[in-house]
Amino acid sequence: MSFADKARNKAEQMKGTVKERIGDATDNERMQAEGAKERTTAKAKQAGEHVKEAGRDASDAFRR
Numbered sequence: 001m002s003f004a005d006k007a008r009n010k011a012e013q014m015k016g017t018v019k020e021r022i023g024d025a026t027d028n029e030r031m032q033a034e035g036a037k038e039r040t041t042a043k044a045k046q047a048g049e050h051v052k053e054a055g056r057d058a059s060d061a062f063r064r
């Protein structure tokens with residue numbers, strides 16, 4: 001996983017958190033839901049990247 005991917009996923013996660021909190025503060029349920037969705041999606045992407053990285057590491061370990 002490149003640094004750019006990590007930064008992009010983290011930024012997306014933070015954007016979702018901000019949206020969710022703004023929705024909480026303004027009692028805007030739609031914005032809360034959008035923020036939660038964005039945050040969850042970013043976390044899932046990050047987890048997928050970690051799985052890919054672990055697979056590469058395991059593959060490298062067997063090649064040595």
